[in-house]
Amino acid sequence: MSEDVIVRRGMGLSARLLLLTLLAVMAAEILIFLPSVANFREKWLMDRLEAAQIVALAAEDSPTGELSPMLQNDILNAARVRAVAIKRDIRRLIAQDKMPTRISAVYDLRDASTFALIRDAVLVYFHGPDESIRVIGQPEFGNAQFVEIVVDEAPLRSAMITFGLNILALSIVISLFAAGLVYLALNWLLVQPMMRMVRSMEDYATSPEDTSRIIAPSKRTDEIGFAERELAKMQGELSQALTQKNRLASLGLAVSKINHDLRNMLANAQLISDRFALVDDPTVQRFAPKLINALDRAVHLCTSTLKFGKAEEAAPQRTTFDLRPLVEEIADQLGLPASGPSALGHGGVGWSVDIESDIFVHADREQLYRVLSNLVRNAAQVVSGLSDDARRELEGRVDVSAEIGPGQDATGASATGVLIHIRDTGPGFPLKAREHLFEAFQGSARKGGTGLGLAIADELVRVHGGRIRLCEEDTAMIGSDGVSINGQTRGAHFEVFLPERTALEDETGGSEPSL
Numbered sequence: 001m002s003e004d005v006i007v008r009r010g011m012g013l014s015a016r017l018l019l020l021t022l023l024a025v026m027a028a029e030i031l032i033f034l035p036s037v038a039n040f041r042e043k044w045l046m047d048r049l050e051a052a053q054i055v056a057l058a059a060e061d062s063p064t065g066e067l068s069p070m071l072q073n074d075i076l077n078a079a080r081v082r083a084v085a086i087k088r089d090i091r092r093l094i095a096q097d098k099m100p101t102r103i104s105a106v107y108d109l110r111d112a113s114t115f116a117l118i119r120d121a122v123l124v125y126f127h128g129p130d131e132s133i134r135v136i137g138q139p140e141f142g143n144a145q146f147v148e149i150v151v152d153e154a155p156l157r158s159a160m161i162t163f164g165l166n167i168l169a170l171s172i173v174i175s176l177f178a179a180g181l182v183y184l185a186l187n188w189l190l191v192q193p194m195m196r197m198v199r200s201m202e203d204y205a206t207s208p209e210d211t212s213r214i215i216a217p218s219k220r221t222d223e224i225g226f227a228e229r230e231l232a233k234m235q236g237e238l239s240q241a242l243t244q245k246n247r248l249a250s251l252g253l254a255v256s257k258i259n260h261d262l263r264n265m266l267a268n269a270q271l272i273s274d275r276f277a278l279v280d281d282p283t284v285q286r287f288a289p290k291l292i293n294a295l296d297r298a299v300h301l302c303t304s305t306l307k308f309g310k311a312e313e314a315a316p317q318r319t320t321f322d323l324r325p326l327v328e329e330i331a332d333q334l335g336l337p338a339s340g341p342s343a344l345g346h347g348g349v350g351w352s353v354d355i356e357s358d359i360f361v362h363a364d365r366e367q368l369y370r371v372l373s374n375l376v377r378n379a380a381q382v383v384s385g386l387s388d389d390a391r392r393e394l395e396g397r398v399d400v401s402a403e404i405g406p407g408q409d410a411t412g413a414s415a416t417g418v419l420i421h422i423r424d425t426g427p428g429f430p431l432k433a434r435e436h437l438f439e440a441f442q443g444s445a446r447k448g449g450t451g452l453g454l455a456i457a458d459e460l461v462r463v464h465g466g467r468i469r470l471c472e473e474d475t476a477m478i479g480s481d482g483v484s485i486n487g488q489t490r491g492a493h494f495e496v497f498l499p500e501r502t503a504l505e506d507e508t509g510g511s512e513p514s515l
Helices: 002-010 014-059 070-077 114-124 155-207 223-276 282-305 323-333 366-383 389-396 431-435 452-463 505-506
Strands: 085-086 091-096 105-108 134-139 146-152 319-322 349-356 359-364 397-408 416-425 467-470 493-499
Touching: 002 014, 002 389, 014 070, 014 085, 014 091, 014 114, 014 134, 014 146, 014 155, 014 366, 114 155, 114 493, 134 397, 146 359, 155 223, 155 452, 282 323, 323 349, 323 366, 359 366, 359 493, 366 397, 366 416, 366 493, 397 493, 452 493
Parallel strands: 105 134, 349 397
Antiparallel strands: 085 091, 085 146, 134 146, 319 359, 397 416, 416 493, 467 493
């Protein structure tokens, strides 16, 4: 038997609420019962004392100062007491019947506390049926100091049992009535809405991708309404995430197939490119090594990118190298011209490099090549995509510079390292693209783009312990209508920070920090 079936066959929330309400009301009735029964006992005894005082007054008004035996017996039976005594100046026995052999307890009602009255009332239920007690009380009238009686406890015990049973019956009726009202109220306000949410979650769990199964929140403004809205929000986000996950899974399968075929094509291209080295043409000899390097880099990337169905970047193999030749190599691969203020490359893109020859970085050269290549390629594509008039108006160009200075590493801590700046004078960055800038398939600013370039660059920089960011203070922001929001057009400015080589890296051979 499944756990779910066991839970469903147990006591439900409604039944538990009803039971707990009954117990709570019964507990409250018990707290009321104790002072009630104490008050009943005190009143019963006070009635006996008032009757005894009447007996004393009758005796004092008689000519002899005493009652006849027959009248005395009748009055004592009517008052239901065994003996009566009163004290004015001296204590005087007014009347007595056949006295009990033993007085089990003496109670003085003149200065009894509430706790003492409750305690004595409860003890009555545990006394024997043939016990007698002596009671002292304050007279209700006259100038006597106190009235004292001896009374059998059996009538008191019998009256208190009857009173207790009546209270119990009344308590049960009140408990059932109150519990029913509380049950109906809680069932309407809490249980039914909660069961609605539970049914919605069960229905949603059968097919999370189906957005029609998302709960429709009510218009309640209390905690239940808040919970319904949060549940609907969570279900909506989960459905969207599952849809995207399925899309990415399908895309990953397609990429795996493409990767397999692409590696074969690149291997054939490698074989062909190797023959270029045998050609004596100077132009061929100039470009053949670059073509071979590009193919080798592509084959290596295809071989190491996909592992076990997901993209995994290899750990960086750090070396120390000059940064400027790497940037110039990227420009050469992308068809950008030699650095100069008026140099124009493929697509009419201007290009300049402002990096001193003494700036070295400690990083994986191939991975840093991919980072800067993605950033420079994106900038060049944005500028080359402009019309001739717009490119002339914006002076479309890409500038790369570097410096050594302070920055923030992958953990957000301050550090010293190399700051690489990639700037373009394109139209700017759309607001929508900024919200998911470094997320795959969401951060593209170009129509038809996937946003993978920035996501890959961000991942590679982070495994180096560095950080990549869009410098918003130096980047134009444009709205959906294509109009600049900040009133200026300064293109985009990305900053890549790579921390300098640490003592720990020197000891471990350059292993990357754990992120």
